[in-house]
Amino acid sequence: MIAPGTSVLCTVVLLAQAGWSASGGRETFAYRDIARNGPPADASPVEWRGSGPSMVLVYERATTRRAHRFTIDVAKAGSFAYSGPVRGIAAPGDDSATRLEGRYDYRRYVLRDRIVRGLAAGIGVQGGGRRLSLQRHPGMATEAMSSTAGSVAGVASARLHRWARWSAQIDWTNGLAFLREHDRHSTDVLSDVRLWGGGWLTDLTVSGTVHLSRRAAVSASFLSTGEGTALSHHSYAFARRRFALGVTYVR
């Protein structure tokens, strides 16, 4: 669910130490409502799409065999448009999406230097929580939705650190989420409703890191994620894309 901010973490892992990393970048958020759940989902041909800043803070303790990672991820998107397959129409300027996530994952690197020298493949589990708030303004009204979700996911990871100065990593996260949603519409207080539901998440992160010294590194990462939610009377999916740059400090 969260962008794990893996960009800088591989440095920490490979040095078998603990460290902090901070990444910042720009993220696009694209939402589609679903009329009938799949597979495949019967989703709107139009996306409600916006973009904005995103920040990720990670603490990781790692050895060559295993890693514990804590991630906090916050993003806010604006400048929304209703983007169809041919063209888009600007949405009201105060439409917005805000996301706050926290994740913990534990992984073990089970294949090290077996396929290619310097390549380690790992598997792990991840648990997380997410708060998502969306606000749309159809006409003169305000429609607000906020959801609180918990997730359990599996993680597959591969890192390549064959040379001293740089390393690369790819992480794939796939799992299920459970959530509570609160919807309301400004036209009437009676529209206030709370719903339970479930969903899925899939993340793919690719990152590269340049090690400046024993204690410092800089990195670049790209995240692509897809999430879906099914509730009574309201199902939707959203996708995020993020490019981020980060720094790492290793203790």
Place this chain on the structure above:
Amino acid sequence: MSGSRPLALAVAVAGAVAVTACNRILGPTKTDTDWRIVESAHFSLHVRPGSFAEQSAPTLGQVLDDQYDVTLRKLNAQFGGRVNGFLYNNAADAGRESESSGTAYPDTAAFKATATPPLDGNLFALVSHEANHVITINALGRAGTYMMNEGLASALISERFHPFGPHFYFQWTRTHRPQLVPVSRLSDDAEWPNLPQSMAYSASASFLAYLLETSGPDRLRQLYYARSGEFTARFAQIYGRTLADEESAWLAFCETQG
């Protein structure tokens, strides 16, 4: 492990992972770009180049613009957004089982419908029903029950260009009395999926059109949000009579129509 075997295994595992990802299986697919857009006052109608829908789009735009105004006036509601309609050539093109089907996506102000000949009241009613979902939910928020969601989208259909509006449903009620189920069952979301859908849609439309015609939009807008478990009690509170009494009055009213 050594040589090409582990590498092949790694590639196979990576491929399996990518193919089986939840989002790939359960998530939405990308919409194709083979569309032309025909504009009306409130709608951007997406049609396939050279299709029946493209020829019919100016007329459908007129019907939908009228529907937009009628829906907001009947509900005494406001919505200023533009609606994107996607008119597919047929069921196969739309990925549907029926040649006369549609789906609405209110959060993104869009709907899909199959647009097959002839250009008549059935097609007008289909696109109007889907457009009504978009207009209603954006103007009022989400309905509390399937009955309200689906029934109101048909109950609001304008009769300016075709006869498949409220009076059609009143007459349908009169001629289908043996098939009707109590409104208390229609308003139960647990029962709704198991009911004959044609009957459920038409009976809901008829009952809600009757409420709009006899008691106006303000009360209906209060009932709009009631969920299944509270529907009967909320009805009595809002209308000052029991749901069963109102149901009898509705059936008697339908006997006088047409």
